[in-house]
Amino acid sequence: MKKMLNKALVTAVVIGALAGCASEDDTVIMAPLPQVTDQFTPSSQWNTSVGNGVGQYFSKLTPEYAYEKLFVASRDGVVKALNPEDGKTLWETDLEQDTSALLSGGISAAYDQVFVGSENGDVYALNQETGELNWAANVNGEVLSTPVTDSNFVIVHTSKGVLIALDQSTGEVSWEISTEVPNLTLRGTSKPATISGGIFWGTANGRLAAAMVEPGQLIWQQPIGTPQGATEIDRLVDVDASPIILGSNLYIVGYNGQLTAIDLRSGKPAWKRKYSSSSDMATDGSRLFVVTDNDHLAAVDARSGTELWNNKQLENRLLTAPVIIAGYLVVADSQGYMHWLDRDTGEFVAQQEVDSSGFAVGPVALPDGYVVITRDGDVKKLVIE
Numbered sequence: 001m002k003k004m005l006n007k008a009l010v011t012a013v014v015i016g017a018l019a020g021c022a023s024e025d026d027t028v029i030m031a032p033l034p035q036v037t038d039q040f041t042p043s044s045q046w047n048t049s050v051g052n053g054v055g056q057y058f059s060k061l062t063p064e065y066a067y068e069k070l071f072v073a074s075r076d077g078v079v080k081a082l083n084p085e086d087g088k089t090l091w092e093t094d095l096e097q098d099t100s101a102l103l104s105g106g107i108s109a110a111y112d113q114v115f116v117g118s119e120n121g122d123v124y125a126l127n128q129e130t131g132e133l134n135w136a137a138n139v140n141g142e143v144l145s146t147p148v149t150d151s152n153f154v155i156v157h158t159s160k161g162v163l164i165a166l167d168q169s170t171g172e173v174s175w176e177i178s179t180e181v182p183n184l185t186l187r188g189t190s191k192p193a194t195i196s197g198g199i200f201w202g203t204a205n206g207r208l209a210a211a212m213v214e215p216g217q218l219i220w221q222q223p224i225g226t227p228q229g230a231t232e233i234d235r236l237v238d239v240d241a242s243p244i245i246l247g248s249n250l251y252i253v254g255y256n257g258q259l260t261a262i263d264l265r266s267g268k269p270a271w272k273r274k275y276s277s278s279s280d281m282a283t284d285g286s287r288l289f290v291v292t293d294n295d296h297l298a299a300v301d302a303r304s305g306t307e308l309w310n311n312k313q314l315e316n317r318l319l320t321a322p323v324i325i326a327g328y329l330v331v332a333d334s335q336g337y338m339h340w341l342d343r344d345t346g347e348f349v350a351q352q353e354v355d356s357s358g359f360a361v362g363p364v365a366l367p368d369g370y371v372v373i374t375r376d377g378d379v380k381k382l383v384i385e
Contacts, residue, residue: 031295031315033337036351042382045369046087051078053377054360058187059104061116062146062361063373066109067128070366073116074377077101079124081114081131084366087381091131095124105156106146106191111168115154117143123156125171137171139164145191145242150199151213157189157201163209165216175216179203184232186255186278191242193250198264200250202239208252208262220267225257240278244288246302251288253277259290261305271305280321282329284343289322289329297322297331299346309346314339320362325370326384332359336374354380 051074054061059075069090070082077096080089095101105117113134114126119142125134141158148155153165153174161181165174181204190202198219200210206225211218225237239254249270253259259275262268275290275298282289287308288300295315299308318334328349329341336358340350357376364371369383 028316030317031313033335034313034339034348034351036339036348038350038352040350040384042350042352042384045381045383047378047380048082048087048089049377050074050080050373050379051076051377053357053373053375054104055375057104058144058360059102059119060106060144060146060188060361061103061373062106063364063371063379064107064109064114065364065366065371066114067112069128070364070371070379071107071109071114071128072373072379073103073107075100075103077103079103079107079114079116079126079131081128082379084371084381087379093126093131093133095133105143108147108149110149110154111152113168115147115149117145117147117156119144121158123147123154123166123171125154125168135171137166137173139166139173142189144187145189145240148192148194148199150194151197153213155192155194155199155213157192159189161204163192163199163201163211165213177209177211177216177218179207179209179221180205182232182235184236186236186238186240188238188240188278190240191280193243193245195245195264200243200245200252202241202243202252202254204238206237206239206254206257208239208243208250208260210267222260222262222267222269224252224254224260228256238278242280244281244283246283246285249302251281251283251302253281253290255293259288259300259305261302273300273305273307275300279319282322282324284324287343289324289343291319291322291331295319297329297341297346299329299343311341311346313348318358320359323362323365325363325365330363332362332372334358338363338372 054075073079102119141160161179163177185204192201207221227235250262258272261270297311319331336355355374
């Protein structure tokens with residue numbers, strides 16, 4: 001428990017991930033950089049920038065590849081569409097008005113539009129071809145995760161525990177579902193996942209919630225973590241990760257909770273394993289890859305929940321959520337290093353120092369390479385040859 005608490009407090013100091021906490025607990029030591037013999041060295045194709053990036057703020061503005069464009073954004077309100085072949089700007093829109101736009105909720109693209117949310121509670125819809133602002137809607141709560149789209153809705157999960165569906169063409173509210181938010185929570189919200197007319201998301205009170213997209217009706221909530229301990233910090237059980245759906249099962253992990261497989265037909269757990277994480281997971285279809293709250297990397301069999309390997313060499317390096325690029329498992333850290341691991345063994349196969357400003361989000365796959373965005377707003381396309 002102390003390691004998980006320490007990680008939360010370090011994250012609060014470094015990037016403001018834990019809201020409203022302070023402590024003089026033991027110092028957390030970042031693991032030294034592992035010594036890796038590179039099996040490959042990615043080459044750079046182009047380099048550009050977007051605004052001032054996100055700095056050291058909690059703004060997980062993951063780029064989005066769609067409509068044969070790469071969409072990127074900065075916390076201060078600059079949104080760009082880039083040509084993924086050469087990095088040239090196709091259009092640029094500045095959403096900053098009298099104050100900073102405080103973009104934070106990630107980027108998604110659908111319905112010929114680009115959607116992004118903000119700490120001010122604003123959701124923006126831009127024309128994907130021109131960058132023109134189609135509409136803006138305020139949802140009365142910070143939008144800290146990426147909007148999702150389904151059934152002609154743009155669905156956002158706010159920091160106040162409200163899931164809100166906006167009409168994709170007008171931004172008008174179609175429905176809202178509220179869940180309980182404790183007095184003290186981790187900074188972040190779960191990005192929902194949708195399938196077959198259902199929508200699933202993690203809540204700040206340690207549950208997985210399920211609803212019907214139409215008409216926006218809550219179906220059930222399943223506990224992922226149970227509050228324990230004497231203090232509010234001990235009792236944190238946020239589920240900030242996005243659910244993963246594989247076949248008839250859904251997988252979710254929570255802070256101070258468990259990695260849980262849910263049978264979607266019954267809504268009941270198929271298995272549970274003790275992992276604590278507030279980061280999104282990655283999957284290759286048969287395995288789940290988890291970054292724990294002390295930055296251990298684990299591979300878990302999706303059918304049984306059996307741990308296949310556990311790599312502890314990046315402890316407390318403030319890792320991004322894991323992603324799969326070119327068949328490898330990849331994480332990036334707060335010091336600007338990218339780490340590539342063999343998915344079968346968990347052993348390192350390559351490592352690169354990309355930018356000393358560090359990373360808030362991991363790389364994004366492109367058809368012929370991948371793109372990274374650093375905390376200071378540098379956008380780089382790289383390829384493995």
